Amino acid sequence: MDRRAFFKVVGAAGAGTFLVACHANERGGGTATEVASGGTLYVLADTSSIHLDPAKSQNLAITTVGFIHRRLTAWKTSPDQPATVVPDLATDTGRPSADGRTWTYTLKDGLKLSDGTPITADTIKYGVERSFAAAFSGGLGYHKTLLDGGSDYRGPFEGGELASIEVQDDKTIVFHLNRSYGDWPWIVSMPAFAPVPRGKGTDANYDTQPVTSGPYQVSAYDKGVAVHFTRNPNWVAATDVARTGLPDEVVYQLGLDDDVISQRLIADSGNDRNAFANPFVAPAQLAQIQGNPAVSNRLVTSKSGALAYVSLNVRRGPLANPQVRQAFQYAVDKVAYQVATAGNADLAGPIATTLITEGIVGREVYDLYPAPPTGDVDKAKQMLAAAGYPNGLDLDFPVSTSNSLSDKAQAIQAALQRAGIRTNLRPLDDDTWTSVVTGNDGDYDLTLSSWQPDFPSANANIQPLFGTSEIGNGGYNLSRYSVPEVDDLIARAQGIVDPAEAGKLWAQADRRIMQDSPIVPLIYTRNSFLHGSKVGNFEVGAFPAYPNYLQVGLAK
Incomplete structure (x- = not known):
C-alpha cells in the first residue's frame, strides 16, 4: 500500500490578485480563476488528527505542515517539469564539500518564529536533535542514519548535543555526514528541519500547539473535529519563495466520511465552495463526477503518481x-x-x-x-x-x-x-x-x-x-x-x-x-482531487501526484 497519509493546505500574505489556470493540468480541464489574498480555505479530511510536531510528521514539503513550518529548503513544482529544490529559510540549497559529506547553510536575515523568537542556526539544530528522541519519533528519518553519529544518538534530553550538527554562528549551520550524499538538499526540506526554540517541544502538547515559522500559526486544535490555522504575524512573504500565503485562515474539518466529503463538494454550497478534499476521490464517486459537467471541471487528476x-x-x-x-x-x-x-x-x-x-x-x-x-x-x-x-x-x-x-x-x-x-x-x-x-x-x-x-x-x-x-x-x-x-x-x-x-x-x-x-x-x-468552485491555483505537478497546497488561493 502507499504507506503515507498526506495532509495539505495553503500559505499567508501579500496583497494582490492573481490570474491563474485553476485546472492547469491537461487532465483537469476547467477555466481560469482569479484568486486574491483573503478568505477562509476549508480542507475536508477523513482523518481524526494531524501531526503538527515537525519531528512526528511524514508530510511532503508541499502539504499541510508546510503552512506552519518552514525548513532550510523547499520544493518548486510544475505540471510540465520535474520538481526542483529551492531555498526556504536558507539563502541557497546548500554548499557541499568536495566529497559531498559536509553541507553548509546560511540563514536569511530577519527571520522570526510565531512567538517572536529569532530563527537561528541553533533553532534548526535543536529541531533536528529533537527528532532523535523516542518520545517524538514517527516522522521522516532519513537524516538519522546520514548524520555522523546519528545511529547512536538518542536526542537532546538524554544524549546531549549531536556534534555532527555544527553551529558556527547565529546564521551558519554545518551538517557532517557519515558518507557522501548528493541528495542532502532534499533531506533538509523534510519536517524535522523546521526550527524549534531550544527548550520548547518537551511534551506531547507540542503536537497540537507548535511554535511556527510558516505563514500560519495554530489558533485551535479540537481532535476529531477541526484544526484552525490563522496568520502568523512574524512571517515575511518576501523571504518565502515556496508559499503564496493567500487565505487569511485555513480550517481543517476532521473525521469526515469519504463519501460525505465527495457529496458535499459535488453540491458546492456555502463554505464548501471554498474547500477541497484531503483524501483522493474514491472510484465510486469518479463515475458520478465525470458524468456531471458542472462538477467534472472541478476535478483535478494527476498525470501519473x-x-x-x-x-x-x-x-x-x-x-x-x-x-x-x-x-x-x-x-x-x-x-x-x-x-x-x-x-x-x-x-x-x-x-x-x-x-x-x-x-x-x-x-x-x-x-x-x-x-x-x-x-x-x-x-x-x-x-x-x-x-x-x-x-x-x-x-x-x-x-x-x-x-x-x-x-x-x-x-x-x-x-x-x-x-x-x-x-x-x-x-x-x-x-x-x-x-x-x-x-x-x-x-x-x-x-x-x-x-x-x-x-x-x-x-x-x-x-x-x-x-x-x-x-x-x-x-x-x-x-x-x-x-x-x-x-x-x-x-x-x-x-x-x-x-x-x-x-x-x-x-x-x-x-x-x-x-x-x-x-x-x-x-x-493517478490521483484525482475535487475542490469547490471558489478554489484556484489548485494544480498537480509532475511530482508529487498531489496539489501544491502552498500555492492555493480563493476567488475574489
Whole structure:
C-alpha cells in the first residue's frame, strides 16, 4: 500500500490578485480563476488528527505542515517539469564539500518564529536533535542514519548535543555526514528541519500547539473535529519563495466520511465552495463526477503518481528462481488492475514497466518483458513449465484491507489464476499486514503495495524498496531483494552531487533490478482531487501526484 497519509493546505500574505489556470493540468480541464489574498480555505479530511510536531510528521514539503513550518529548503513544482529544490529559510540549497559529506547553510536575515523568537542556526539544530528522541519519533528519518553519529544518538534530553550538527554562528549551520550524499538538499526540506526554540517541544502538547515559522500559526486544535490555522504575524512573504500565503485562515474539518466529503463538494454550497478534499476521490464517486459537467471541471487528476506493484518474496520457495518471477511479468493483467483501481484505465493511471516514477530526473522508459496490457498467459505458462512448474504454483498472498486494496488484489489473483498461479488471498488489517511484510520473519510469498517517493530523486524510488538495509526491521524492501551489485550502484549514486550524473546510475540500477524481477510494476497511480468552485491555483505537478497546497488561493 502507499504507506503515507498526506495532509495539505495553503500559505499567508501579500496583497494582490492573481490570474491563474485553476485546472492547469491537461487532465483537469476547467477555466481560469482569479484568486486574491483573503478568505477562509476549508480542507475536508477523513482523518481524526494531524501531526503538527515537525519531528512526528511524514508530510511532503508541499502539504499541510508546510503552512506552519518552514525548513532550510523547499520544493518548486510544475505540471510540465520535474520538481526542483529551492531555498526556504536558507539563502541557497546548500554548499557541499568536495566529497559531498559536509553541507553548509546560511540563514536569511530577519527571520522570526510565531512567538517572536529569532530563527537561528541553533533553532534548526535543536529541531533536528529533537527528532532523535523516542518520545517524538514517527516522522521522516532519513537524516538519522546520514548524520555522523546519528545511529547512536538518542536526542537532546538524554544524549546531549549531536556534534555532527555544527553551529558556527547565529546564521551558519554545518551538517557532517557519515558518507557522501548528493541528495542532502532534499533531506533538509523534510519536517524535522523546521526550527524549534531550544527548550520548547518537551511534551506531547507540542503536537497540537507548535511554535511556527510558516505563514500560519495554530489558533485551535479540537481532535476529531477541526484544526484552525490563522496568520502568523512574524512571517515575511518576501523571504518565502515556496508559499503564496493567500487565505487569511485555513480550517481543517476532521473525521469526515469519504463519501460525505465527495457529496458535499459535488453540491458546492456555502463554505464548501471554498474547500477541497484531503483524501483522493474514491472510484465510486469518479463515475458520478465525470458524468456531471458542472462538477467534472472541478476535478483535478494527476498525470501519473505512485508506483503500484506486486512484490515477490525472492527468499521463498519457487520465487527464489528468477525465471519463475519473470513469468509473473506476463501473467498479470494490468488492465484489470486499472479497472479495479478507478473504473477505467484513463483515470487509474498509465501502465508501468519501470521502477523510477514520472517527474523524476534519471527516469528512462523501457520494457524488458513486452506483453499485451492484459498479459501473455501462454508465455507465462511456458516459462513456469521450463522452470520446473508445469502444474503451476500455490502461493500465500497477504493484502491490506485499507484503500480498497482487497478489491485490487482480487483482480491480480484472477489474472494469475489464468497462468496456473494459485494464490491464497489473506486480507489483513493495515497494522497486521505491515507487521507481516516489514517484519523479520518474511512469512509470505507475494503482496500488493504502492510507493510514493518521499522526495523527488530516483534515490527515493530505488533505495527504500531494493536496498539490502531495508529488509525487515520495518523496512519497505518487501521482495527481500539483496544483490551486492545493486547495493553498490545505490551507494555510488547517492554519493554524486550532480543530479544528472547520479541519474545515470539510478537508471542503470532500475534496469539491473528489473532483470531479476523482484516486483511486477502495474501502473503509475493517478490521483484525482475535487475542490469547490471558489478554489484556484489548485494544480498537480509532475511530482508529487498531489496539489501544491502552498500555492492555493480563493476567488475574489
